[in-house]
Amino acid sequence: MRDVVEIGLGKTAQRGYHLDDIAIVPSRRTRDVDDVSTEWRVDAYPFKIPCVAHPSDSTMSPESAVALGRLGGLGVLNAEGLWTRYEDPSKILEELASLDEDADATKRLQEVYSEPIKPELIAERVKTIRDGGVTVAVRVSPQHTLALAPVVLDAGVDLLVIQGTLVSAEHVSTTDEPLNLKEFIADLDLPVIVGGCTDYKTALHLMRTGAAGVIVGVGADEWSTTDTVLGIRVPMATAIADAAAARRDYLDETGGRYVHLIADGGISTSGDIAKAIGCGADAVMLGEPLSLAEGAPAGGAWWHSSASHPSLPRGGFCIAGEPDGTLEELLFGPADRADGQLNLFGGLRRAMAKCGYRDVKEFQKVALVLDK
Secondary structure (H helix, E strand, O other): OOOEEEEEOOEEEEOOOOHHHEEEEOOOOOOOHHHOOOOEEEOOEEEOOOEEEOOOOOOOOHHHHHHHHHOOOEOEEEOOOHHHOOOOOHHHHHHHHOOOOOHHHHHHHHHHOOOOOOHHHHHHHHHHHHHOOOOOEEEEOHHHHHHHHHHHHHHOOOEEEEEOOOOOOOOOOOOOOOOOHHHHHHOOOOOEEEEEEOOHHHHHHHHOOOOOEEEEEEEEOOOOOHHHHHOOOOOHHHHHHHHHHHHHHHHHHHOOOOOEEEEEEOOOOHHHHHHHHHOOOOEEEEOHHHHOEOOOOOOOEEEOHHHHOOOOOOOOEEEOOOOOEOHHHHHHOOOOOOOOOOOHHHHHHHHHHHHOOOOHHHHOOOEEEEOO
16 A cells, blocks of 8 residues: 555645656566567557657657657657648747747747647648658547547548546536547547546546557656646656556456556656656657757757647746757667766666566566665
8 A cells, every 4th residue: 555644634645756766676687688679569550669759849740750650659749739730830930949938938839829720731741641651640639639530530540649638537517518538439440549647546447448558647847837737746656656556457357458558757868768667657758858859840949738728838938958969869879978868768778688677568567666
């Protein structure tokens, strides 16, 4: 049982742990790094590395989604982003990259995202990704799924990502017809990834909708303001471990149906990736780290998908600075610094080898220790 702390008379809180609070414990065995595999798959779609891109316009254009796909990851394009609102958003992205990190940046984000979404552009962007020969994944928000999903599906995607700050399988509304995830997913013939969620019960309920994957976390990093604006923050190590426990119970419940867990939040180094998988994730969703790649759409600027919300933005705007290297160098090295921000998946492979595990699913069994 997790520690429960009394924070006042009649009110308790469960203790949670961030990825920085834990460390990986090597086993009695080590393994040659060349014998380690970081491959994983969602349904019929295999990937060389457990990397899913956060669907922010700062990192994901149709071209960068193709580039990531060719390197073995999964790029996710935002169907509600700039690429589906403007025929050519490159000048807007250049302008955003030149902004200062202040309140005016948030206001400008709200302005550029007020342009209506154009369905014909969704189809055009999907075609660009498909022509690139990679798995096509597109994100829609829960609020706009019923309106946009038909357009996205008609365009011919391989994976549909339904992602909000928090997503539940039981949304209650007295004003609008809520999205019934279970019925919606049952009517589709393609895999659906849903999230985010932060606790055992929600993860289990999302698995019961028939989702192929569940996003764990609210994308919180140093630029996220979900905690400041909504008061919501669940440490990632605990959130992943709880979702992994839900998956174990769901496996027993269904007789073996496996749902992939994608950790989203607080992951910026190869060590973070290793610890997230050690807690039970199958893959990680990367945002800000990918903004540091040469040729990133926003030239090193970074913002969350929710940072442009018209009435309640939840995310700061940052300029990450000069590129750290090409996308390939970010993912596979070589690294010329020892901070864990380059050669992200080479670092994961090395951690798996040092602990003696041959693949991602095995590595989920690694021992962990609290070091703070």
